[in-house]
Amino acid sequence: PISTGGDAQEGYYSMQTPYLQIENISFKRF
Structure with missing residues (x-):
């Protein structure tokens, strides 16, 4: 879970934790 x-x-x-985590990793990798 993401702490807001x-x-x-x-x-x-x-x-929306799974979706946010996947998007966050995508941005981090780029």
């Missing part, structure tokens, strides 16, 4: 520092955002980010 917000309770409301945590729930939203929690569901």
